[in-house]
Amino acid sequence: MVTALAEIATPPAAGAALDIEQVSHAFDIDGAELPVLSDVSLSVEPGEFVALLGPSGCGKSTLLRLVAGLDKPKAGTLREDEVRIARPHPSRVVVFQDPTLFPWRTVWDNVALGLEAQGVLKSQRHRVDDALDLVGLSDFRTAYPHQLSGGMAQRVALARALVNDPKILILDEPLGKLDSLTRITMQAELVSLWQRKGFTTLLVTHDAEEALVLANRVIVFSDRPARVKADIRVDRPYPRHRGDPYLADLRRQILGLLGLDATW
Amino acid sequence: MSTYSLSDGIASGAPRLSRAPVLASWLRESGVGVLAGVAWIAFGLSCLWWEDLGDWSRTHSLGIAAFIVAAIALFGTVGADYLGSAGKALRQRAPWLVALGAFLTLWEVATAKFAWLPLPFFPPPQSIIEVYTDDLPKLLDSVFASVKLQLGGYLIGATVGFLTGVSIGWSRAVGYWVHPVLRFIGPLPATAWLPIAFFTFPSSWSASTFLIALATGFPVTVLTWSGVASVSNAYYDVARTLGAKPSFLVLKVAIPAALPHVFVGLFMGLGSSFAVLVVAEMIGVKAGLGWYLQWAQGWAAYANMYAALIVMALLCSGAITLLFAIRDRLLVWQKGTVKW
Numbered sequence A: 001m002v003t004a005l006a007e008i009a010t011p012p013a014a015g016a017a018l019d020i021e022q023v024s025h026a027f028d029i030d031g032a033e034l035p036v037l038s039d040v041s042l043s044v045e046p047g048e049f050v051a052l053l054g055p056s057g058c059g060k061s062t063l064l065r066l067v068a069g070l071d072k073p074k075a076g077t078l079r080e081d082e083v084r085i086a087r088p089h090p091s092r093v094v095v096f097q098d099p100t101l102f103p104w105r106t107v108w109d110n111v112a113l114g115l116e117a118q119g120v121l122k123s124q125r126h127r128v129d130d131a132l133d134l135v136g137l138s139d140f141r142t143a144y145p146h147q148l149s150g151g152m153a154q155r156v157a158l159a160r161a162l163v164n165d166p167k168i169l170i171l172d173e174p175l176g177k178l179d180s181l182t183r184i185t186m187q188a189e190l191v192s193l194w195q196r197k198g199f200t201t202l203l204v205t206h207d208a209e210e211a212l213v214l215a216n217r218v219i220v221f222s223d224r225p226a227r228v229k230a231d232i233r234v235d236r237p238y239p240r241h242r243g244d245p246y247l248a249d250l251r252r253q254i255l256g257l258l259g260l261d262a263t264w
Numbered sequence B: 001m002s003t004y005s006l007s008d009g010i011a012s013g014a015p016r017l018s019r020a021p022v023l024a025s026w027l028r029e030s031g032v033g034v035l036a037g038v039a040w041i042a043f044g045l046s047c048l049w050w051e052d053l054g055d056w057s058r059t060h061s062l063g064i065a066a067f068i069v070a071a072i073a074l075f076g077t078v079g080a081d082y083l084g085s086a087g088k089a090l091r092q093r094a095p096w097l098v099a100l101g102a103f104l105t106l107w108e109v110a111t112a113k114f115a116w117l118p119l120p121f122f123p124p125p126q127s128i129i130e131v132y133t134d135d136l137p138k139l140l141d142s143v144f145a146s147v148k149l150q151l152g153g154y155l156i157g158a159t160v161g162f163l164t165g166v167s168i169g170w171s172r173a174v175g176y177w178v179h180p181v182l183r184f185i186g187p188l189p190a191t192a193w194l195p196i197a198f199f200t201f202p203s204s205w206s207a208s209t210f211l212i213a214l215a216t217g218f219p220v221t222v223l224t225w226s227g228v229a230s231v232s233n234a235y236y237d238v239a240r241t242l243g244a245k246p247s248f249l250v251l252k253v254a255i256p257a258a259l260p261h262v263f264v265g266l267f268m269g270l271g272s273s274f275a276v277l278v279v280a281e282m283i284g285v286k287a288g289l290g291w292y293l294q295w296a297q298g299w300a301a302y303a304n305m306y307a308a309l310i311v312m313a314l315l316c317s318g319a320i321t322l323l324f325a326i327r328d329r330l331l332v333w334q335k336g337t338v339k340w
Ligand SMILES: Nc1ncnc2c1ncn2[C@@H]1O[C@H](COP(=O)(O)OP(=O)(O)OP(=O)(O)O)[C@@H](O)[C@H]1O
Pocket: A027, A028, A029, A034, A036, A054, A055, A056, A057, A058, A059, A060, A061, A062, A063, A097, A224
């Protein structure tokens, strides 16, 4: 009764708009300045699915940390729905490159982390169960992280993010450690989830094909310091097929931008 | 071809070997048990066969007790298959029973019967038993006093140390003030404070509690602090993006992540607080096992000293075991922890 009311009371979480305006960032390494982001501007519509592609070490994870509010940019501003991003907020949830599960918590308790931190766990326990169901790990709710495989840990991290109903879901190569089969299943899950909930998605990936199967829009970054090199719309209905010649064409184009034109 | 010859070899070898393994396995499983029985019978006989050189009242009972142990060892290990887990446990400990029986026999013969070891300094087993039966009230009082003092001091020291460690690890301001003090005073052995503590504190009991707390507190503080300081930033990042407030970061991230370090500190604190306890009891407090030891020495009651030492060893070992059990409970999530 109470839970049903609560569900009606909370409006369906829609995506938020994200504006990245002339953001530059640099790290100090032993006194020397290492520029990582150079004048990056990007405007993401509510509910868009944006994939970020770029060479390793160019600054993708750094940009995601800025969006999450974990770090402040050296220059420029980031806004979520016109509100300046100054600190982390559970409306923007990150799935990090490493799963970073808390080893002292069971799988269930790890997934419950966000609800517990926000003080709503007591009334919303079913959301944890639902999220675990979603990633297919209900049987492992009492397991500890050291008992999981790398791919399972990655799925728990995904469930831990999804349970919070984020407005912007920030994914840093979340499927990188999965085997190709689970990966394809999880990609389909991700798309259907995104379509159902309507959150804005930012996905960093190394895999051009993954970017094209999942995203509305693919941003290609240059080498460090990262600049936006190309902004490609992918106007194809879902579910998409890997063999689609239109996507194959875009893929060739993207790999060319990443400097692989000769071999492909 | 080679497979044929191999299976032939096995087939022809099997019947010849069939009796020997049965005997061998019986010997392996029960042989040690029989040996244990023999060792304890030997101990019992060594008690009863010769006359005691001194005047000890428990020699006869000790001999009987040795025979009972022998019987338990013998039937327990031979019939282990019918005794379930108790039988299995007994079998596992059978080699120790052999060693113990042999040692006690040697001890008995070397002291009470032939005095190969100088007598007042090396009392026989029966005189230690005599202490436990005849001086029990005083010994129990001492145990109670020691446990009370140790427990109070240790709990205070561990709590204060833990809270201090978390505060230093968490807050720069607290670290700024506490860290130098800790560096200056911490490494000083707590016993160095003994003379000052005994005349500044209102009672020797409160002085000792303070010293035990001090000995416990230093390692607990340092290790809690280093535990909190070494928590990976990635954990805080995850928690913060999920909406965690600072109190959550301390209570649900920093402390659980630091807990393995905290336990190392608790173990070290326990060890050094035992040392302080005994010294404090010997010097200032008029109760406890340390005082009992001192008192026994004054009367040249060497049997009482050994008896008290054995009790002390059991208590210290029991405390460590208890701490291990608590750690294993709280840190089930860790893989490959040391078994005590
Ligand atoms: N905390 C930090 N301090 C100093 N330098 C850093 C820090 N974090 C990242 N860097 C540097 O910034 C650059 C970009 O790092 P980032 O993690 O954003 O790359 P990335 O694009 O995510 O790479 P990958 O695809 O391999 O994950 C790297 O050269 C890295 O050395």
